[in-house]
Amino acid sequence: MSQDIYQGLTQLGGHTEQPASPEEAVLERVPNPQADVDYAVRFTAPEFTSLCPITGQPDFAHLVIDYVPGAWLVESKSLKLYLTSFRNHGAFHEDCSVSIARRLIDLLEPKWLRLGGYWYPRGGIPIDVFFQTGDIPAGVWVPDAGVPGYRGRG
Amino acid sequence: MSQDIYQGLTQLGGHTEQPASPEEAVLERVPNPQADVDYAVRFTAPEFTSLCPITGQPDFAHLVIDYVPGAWLVESKSLKLYLTSFRNHGAFHEDCSVSIARRLIDLLEPKWLRLGGYWYPRGGIPIDVFFQTGDIPAGVWVPDAGVPGYRGRG
Amino acid sequence: MSQDIYQGLTQLGGHTEQPASPEEAVLERVPNPQADVDYAVRFTAPEFTSLCPITGQPDFAHLVIDYVPGAWLVESKSLKLYLTSFRNHGAFHEDCSVSIARRLIDLLEPKWLRLGGYWYPRGGIPIDVFFQTGDIPAGVWVPDAGVPGYRGRG
Amino acid sequence: MSQDIYQGLTQLGGHTEQPASPEEAVLERVPNPQADVDYAVRFTAPEFTSLCPITGQPDFAHLVIDYVPGAWLVESKSLKLYLTSFRNHGAFHEDCSVSIARRLIDLLEPKWLRLGGYWYPRGGIPIDVFFQTGDIPAGVWVPDAGVPGYRGRG
Amino acid sequence: MSQDIYQGLTQLGGHTEQPASPEEAVLERVPNPQADVDYAVRFTAPEFTSLCPITGQPDFAHLVIDYVPGAWLVESKSLKLYLTSFRNHGAFHEDCSVSIARRLIDLLEPKWLRLGGYWYPRGGIPIDVFFQTGDIPAGVWVPDAGVPGYRGRG
Amino acid sequence: MSQDIYQGLTQLGGHTEQPASPEEAVLERVPNPQADVDYAVRFTAPEFTSLCPITGQPDFAHLVIDYVPGAWLVESKSLKLYLTSFRNHGAFHEDCSVSIARRLIDLLEPKWLRLGGYWYPRGGIPIDVFFQTGDIPAGVWVPDAGVPGYRGRG
Amino acid sequence: MSQDIYQGLTQLGGHTEQPASPEEAVLERVPNPQADVDYAVRFTAPEFTSLCPITGQPDFAHLVIDYVPGAWLVESKSLKLYLTSFRNHGAFHEDCSVSIARRLIDLLEPKWLRLGGYWYPRGGIPIDVFFQTGDIPAGVWVPDAGVPGYRGRG
Amino acid sequence: MSQDIYQGLTQLGGHTEQPASPEEAVLERVPNPQADVDYAVRFTAPEFTSLCPITGQPDFAHLVIDYVPGAWLVESKSLKLYLTSFRNHGAFHEDCSVSIARRLIDLLEPKWLRLGGYWYPRGGIPIDVFFQTGDIPAGVWVPDAGVPGYRGRG
Amino acid sequence: MSQDIYQGLTQLGGHTEQPASPEEAVLERVPNPQADVDYAVRFTAPEFTSLCPITGQPDFAHLVIDYVPGAWLVESKSLKLYLTSFRNHGAFHEDCSVSIARRLIDLLEPKWLRLGGYWYPRGGIPIDVFFQTGDIPAGVWVPDAGVPGYRGRG
Amino acid sequence: MSQDIYQGLTQLGGHTEQPASPEEAVLERVPNPQADVDYAVRFTAPEFTSLCPITGQPDFAHLVIDYVPGAWLVESKSLKLYLTSFRNHGAFHEDCSVSIARRLIDLLEPKWLRLGGYWYPRGGIPIDVFFQTGDIPAGVWVPDAGVPGYRGRG
Numbered sequence A, B, C, D, E, F, G, H, I, J: 001m002s003q004d005i006y007q008g009l010t011q012l013g014g015h016t017e018q019p020a021s022p023e024e025a026v027l028e029r030v031p032n033p034q035a036d037v038d039y040a041v042r043f044t045a046p047e048f049t050s051l052c053p054i055t056g057q058p059d060f061a062h063l064v065i066d067y068v069p070g071a072w073l074v075e076s077k078s079l080k081l082y083l084t085s086f087r088n089h090g091a092f093h094e095d096c097s098v099s100i101a102r103r104l105i106d107l108l109e110p111k112w113l114r115l116g117g118y119w120y121p122r123g124g125i126p127i128d129v130f131f132q133t134g135d136i137p138a139g140v141w142v143p144d145a146g147v148p149g150y151r152g153r154g
Ligand SMILES: [Ca+2]
Pocket: A036, A037, A038
């Protein structure tokens, strides 16, 4: 039965401490209940926040993560705690975006994964970072993330 | 005459009980009146709702279903009743989305089928599920579903 | 001179009776004045209306028709009268959309034709129908129709 | 200290059963921590759902509730459970919208309260219900709810 | 009980013939179940259609009707049938818009009524008609209809 | 009967020469068929064009005209011909906008009239001109014209 | 004749040097050709730019200027040159916005003037400055400037 | 000279430690350089973040602050540091929003102040808090904040 | 030096008579200063206007022209004068759009050229014309023109 | 550690003079910390400004720069200073856009680079310039820039 796939989890359903850093965060996985077909899953985290490693000021990003699962799904509560754990962590935009993608790849061994990091402007010229493991697998549907470009003001 | 294709139906035009679960729902099909050409049909269900199997709280999704019919069309009233039958049914996002697509495939034996499940956020990070049976058949037009990404607030 | 291409027409420029049904409507064609190059023409009819063949209630659709002309262009006033002639005609969504496309194909013998029928929701789950005669011809530009998906309310 | 205002509550922070009907739902209130000034609070519930008392089919609404608290604030988790309790409850649009407003008035004795119920279309012509207890109190700011009108399709 | 207010109705719940003209349409009313307070009700009919009395060509309009009920509510199915009955009826924009409002006033004796008729362009310059019985009653909330202005193309 | 109000007209229904200048244009009026109540009528002309009196280059404007009729309505075809007659006429933005309003006032003797001229940018800083004969008459509804501000690009 | 009102001007129609500072800029006025009625004129300058007086970095603003002319209109080319003259001028947001308004008031002696300065964000928290000489004069129409609020990103 | 108004400041232009809590933050003020007229200043902070005092999870809000300065302007860098200091501070939505407004009032003694706190949804039903010190002063222009309502998804 | 490429031009920088017809218009070209790489240039003319050759009434279109220059660039002022010269010229939509593209091809001998003509509706059903000389050259970026479809009203 | 990649920089973190021209600007690079995978980085500069080399008037553009880094990343502060250095520099649209791209290519030796220059309209017909070094490298994700087309006004 499908609930069984959540049996080994340590965080879901109970009260969980907010991890203090990405290293402390425990990212968990569950078996893919539809593993005999290919499909894509998208997570959107519109309020990701970390710190600038030089100035200590907060940075903000809108993250969109798409993946085609293989044997595993990411457990969504652990993903949320992992993303929140960057709150007091210093990280550059390009490096941070790509490293989140790579940690998910290590955990999930997905057929494909893409991460878009749309960072809020600081000083007027925002940076976006677009990473994927290669072309979308043949026959799989992954709609465009559709995040609108930065327009300044007015 | 084209009305004749609806003759064997049990639900259309009469009063129909709302089925209490997906298992009870009777999904019906009618012959495709334009079966000698390929074309696509899209259904959009912006208020799909089911229950979280862990907490019992309602989940909401915006579903977009595209298919290229072969010999059969889905009868639209039965599709609506089937989708509504998830109202008191517990289901995980990934599993639920893919299983709806698979039930339609079993019934319709379409040339191609795609389902996008855009789930409303719970805790701030929504999940989308994108399934299709493979690439869009050659020569067929299926416009992008165009569902905008989640943007948080403000 | 280019006005000459309109000489054989029976409806343009004069007063014309509104045809009572699609069968009575006279769809006319004129020679393509730029027939030595390939290009595409789009008509958008945002207020197409017909009747439900079961209940007699009005249905509404937004139609987008694209074609790559060969020797002929459709005369636009006759197209308008033809589309308006469905006002009191009963037709199912899938059948009606495809049959309009086919009548235009019979008349125009175009190099390619596409019709999108975006029907308004009845009971909350609208149907769209997408038909084309095959892939867009090589080297021709046909922008996406860009009709937004149905979003419900709120 | 401000956390103390939540001490008498029965639902917040613990696991709570979903109430089966509006009558069973326990709507709770807490002391207003800024009771010496006037201000407004807005709740937006974009996925309210109830049943049609005639056909048993689900209805959906987007609700916007504004109020100017007096001595009491509504406790937000109990408000959420109350609104969710309409899920299997039959109610007409006009009656249902106004009765939710009145129950909140009974509980909170606010200086002012407004409720907008924007119901999704059934059959193409949606109903909106707008209720308030009178003019916005002098000197208080309540921005327009800004819910866009229904536009059909296309 | 609130269902009782629908007892005298002739159209709701049964099968109803589509009336052939506004004169044949039977507009019905039910007692206002919340008659001891003032509130507003909005109907939006985005696909109103009638005929031009001079040329016989179809006209289209987006109608928004707001009213503050007194003793009566309009029964929504009869309102829909009434509006649909203009489908083959000739009417000028200004005259037609105001006359619909006046028939509703005769039936409902509302505390206040407003009708906006936003007609689709013919020849590039659309006409809008705005009617109300006077200022919004004191203390009642009627949000702006918010229908966007016509913008031409491009 | 309402068609009779158009009997004295010289342009409607027949073929009409495009007037070569505003002076040559014949602006016509018909009796107001709902003269016993107050209501507003809006015309939107998104492609008004005239010439710059200094350089002879074309200017473009989006015009919105609202009025509350007294005894007369403007006949819409004559209004269109009048506006089109500015096509080869030199006029400054402020002067032109206000003079159109004044000619309509002379003809119609309306209870109230407003004209908004939203001129397209030339050199990056567009001019808008807003004229009305005074406050909107008490009890009449005239929604905001809602023309979006100029935003430049990007 | 209306062109005569431009006879005393020094900049319009000829080639003009770009003034190097606001002090050097010559702001000119012409007689109001419709001075016997009240109306409003709006200028929108979406690319105003000046320098930060502390850091020397460029600041950008979207300016909207509305006024009700008395005896004088501002000559639009001189206004454009005046605004462009801030390009290499250091100015704080609040001070700069209000001072532009005041220079126009000195020149034009308008019946009323309003200036909105919507400054682009620097460091994430933009400043807007809203100035007017008092309430809009009775009976004059000045639509809302409608500049959307800053939304950050995503 | 206008730069002089910044002479007493302790934070502007130098490197500043991020204050660890609202209590530690030093909110500074400068003399209003246009104190002889009334005008409004708006700050928009689209990424305000604090912690839930019960669960410790981050909350996000979009803040809009408008004020009409008297003798003082708030120094914008100190405002930014003050708002950022809530990053690890526990606060309820209603209480937090109103208390920020009150601290600004204590510092600035403005002629008027308004704060809108638009909190991101947690569990699907967001809370907005609207506070102002009373009606907008006569003759001052404060455009609507224009923050769009929460719409859920799809 | 790059200004030199403009030396042979007859219109740029001086005062130029508006040409009375497309035949009189002088379309000019300048050497491509970046001719050793491939890139695309887009012109957008949102207010193109010509006359209907049958009725003499004005037609309006939004034109988008993209090209990949070879040895030549079109001089933009001459392009503007050329487009404006259609103001009093009779032309059918399909014919006119394609012929503008062909005249540019004759002049510029571009590596590729595309023209989209989005004509304003007359009678409710607008025509768009899409022409290009073939597929976009390999390795060149030409974003979609993104002109929204016609939506009628409401 | 990742901060080390910034050690050789001359501008970051300290106070930096604004360079007076593109030639004076020092564009700097840092090692790519994720050089073993391919990904894309986007910069958006919505307020680029330069001068017209003929008239000296300011031009404005919205720039979008995408690149796939090889061994180097552009240091973002130096990029910002470089772009700002065009403020008093004369440049034609096509030439300027392509030359910025080429300077970045010289510095970064990227695997791929694209630059879109969307220039604000002058005289009503804006120019866009689209450059890239060839097709997007296989397997890399670069979303469309999504800058909306120019629409004129209204
Ligand atoms: Ca597979």
